[in-house]
Amino acid sequence: xxxxxxxxxxDPCGLTNIAAxxxxxxxxxxxxxxxxxxxVTHDLVTAYDMLDQMHVLRPTRATAETMTKxxxxxxxxxxxxxxxxxxxELTYHGTxxxxxxxNPAFEGVFEFCSISAGGSIGAAQRIASGAADIAIxxxxxxxxxxxxxxxxxxxxxxxxxxxxxxxRIYPRVLYIDIDCHHGDGxxxxxxxxxxVMTCSxxxxxxxxxxxxxxxxxxxxxxxxxxxxxxxxDGITDxxxxxxxxxxxxxxxxxxxxxxxxxxxxxxxLAGDKLGCFxxxxxxxxxxxxxxxxxxxxxxxxxxxxYTVKNVARTWTxxxxxxxxxxxxIDVNLPWNPxxxxxxxxYRLEVAENNMDDLNIKxxxxxxxxxxxxxxxxxxxx
Ligand code: ZLS
Ligand code: CA
Ligand code: ZN
Numbered sequence: 001x002x003x004x005x006x007x008x009x010x011d012p013c014g015l016t017n018i019a020a021x022x023x024x025x026x027x028x029x030x031x032x033x034x035x036x037x038x039x040v041t042h043d044l045v046t047a048y049d050m051l052d053q054m055h056v057l058r059p060t061r062a063t064a065e066t067m068t069k070x071x072x073x074x075x076x077x078x079x080x081x082x083x084x085x086x087x088x089e090l091t092y093h094g095t096x097x098x099x100x101x102x103n104p105a106f107e108g109v110f111e112f113c114s115i116s117a118g119g120s121i122g123a124a125q126r127i128a129s130g131a132a133d134i135a136i137x138x139x140x141x142x143x144x145x146x147x148x149x150x151x152x153x154x155x156x157x158x159x160x161x162x163x164x165x166x167x168r169i170y171p172r173v174l175y176i177d178i179d180c181h182h183g184d185g186x187x188x189x190x191x192x193x194x195x196v197m198t199c200s201x202x203x204x205x206x207x208x209x210x211x212x213x214x215x216x217x218x219x220x221x222x223x224x225x226x227x228x229x230x231x232x233d234g235i236t237d238x239x240x241x242x243x244x245x246x247x248x249x250x251x252x253x254x255x256x257x258x259x260x261x262x263x264x265x266x267x268x269l270a271g272d273k274l275g276c277f278x279x280x281x282x283x284x285x286x287x288x289x290x291x292x293x294x295x296x297x298x299x300x301x302x303x304x305x306y307t308v309k310n311v312a313r314t315w316t317x318x319x320x321x322x323x324x325x326x327x328x329i330d331v332n333l334p335w336n337p338x339x340x341x342x343x344x345x346y347r348l349e350v351a352e353n354n355m356d357d358l359n360i361k362x363x364x365x366x367x368x369x370x371x372x373x374x375x376x377x378x379x380x381x
Pocket of ligand 3: 179181265267303304305
């Protein structure tokens with residue numbers, strides 16, 4: 001397999017004036033979203049000696065003005081001034097931009113968003129200029145953020161901002177989302193255009209955010225260009241591949257994207273704290289490998305993922321997949337600053353567990369696959 005030019009975005013200097021990185025931000029004690037996982041991933045990527053095989057770039061932080069390419073001025077302005085102390089006052093004296101405990105006004109929230117969005121915009125620019133074939137931003141992938149509202153741990157939609165940057169150059173962009181949750185914010189942003197196809201695989205049924213049925217297909221010019229693959233608990237590597245491969249192959253055939261953005265949310269892995277799927281690291285990374293093989297400019301983004309050591313394992317392995325060196329990786333973990341977290345086995349893999357795959361009951365996965373392929377067939381030129 002031929003080499004690819006890989007750009008890897010990582011901010012080593014978060015929380016201005018404190019010697020720390022993007023992993024230093026915290027949503028607060030007991031919150032499942034832990035930016036620290038970005039640092040653990042980075043330390044593992046470093047320990048595997050991958051840094052000198054790619055362009056390691058510090059993202060230019062996205063400014064408030066850049067964020068308004070998608071978000072409203074009022075919302076960005078609010079986010080830029082809110083602090084843990086003023087959150088209540090700002091919220092109840094006007095519009096409710098942050099709702100509930102999912103999206104706290106944590107210390108440095110705006111800075112955190114500017115790093116996440118800056119990385120995804122930078123990735124898009126690096127791809128569009130031809131300087132990279134694959135660009136990676138594990139601090140991105142925050143797919144629930146809306147034009148005028150934070151949602152589901154997401155404040156600024158780095159993905160939408162990255163895709164808008166790609167659309168300056170490319171006629172068509174494909175967005176694929178393998179996070180266990182529905183990619184609602186990205187779907188909504190491009191719901192009425194035929195220049196962006198969105199395809200989300202997600203748990204559906206009594207699960208956040210509750211959207212993403214196969215009847216939701218886009219509107220107007222965008223009709224048919226939103227693809228949803230609703231799944232049930234316990235999906236295995238084999239089941240997932242049996243729907244991912246035919247659906248994505250068909251999309252590549254009918255849509256012919258000029259660039260692909262893959263949101264690699266790691267809460268679809270077995271054993272995730274919030275997720276309910278049963279994918280191993282290999283099943284998850286298969287999506288990256290499958291897209292790399294097609295040789296279309298590719299952006300890899302993070303997203304969910306709440307069992308930190310498994311997130312780090314998988315995004316590290318996927319970084320190796322981007323480089324095409326996954327077969328040379330030693331599955332016995334090298335020494336790294338978080339080595340003891342990875343016991344008792346100290347191995348790279350994420351193993352599956354023994355939960356039932358509810359997708360293979362009553363042919364439900366077959367129905368979902370057939371529906372999606374039928375939708376795509378209608379787009380055939
Ligand atoms: O896709 O289910 C919900 C909304 C609620 C239940 C939880 N309460 C706190 C608010 C109201 C209906 N929210 C989900 C959001 C999941 C976002 C996934 C993001 C992504 O992976 C992309 C990054 C949810 N699930 C679990 C929690 N929230 C949750 C669990 C535990 C806690 C602690 C902190 C906060 C309040 C107590 C919280 C949220
Ligand atoms: Ca998804
Ligand atoms: Zn998620």
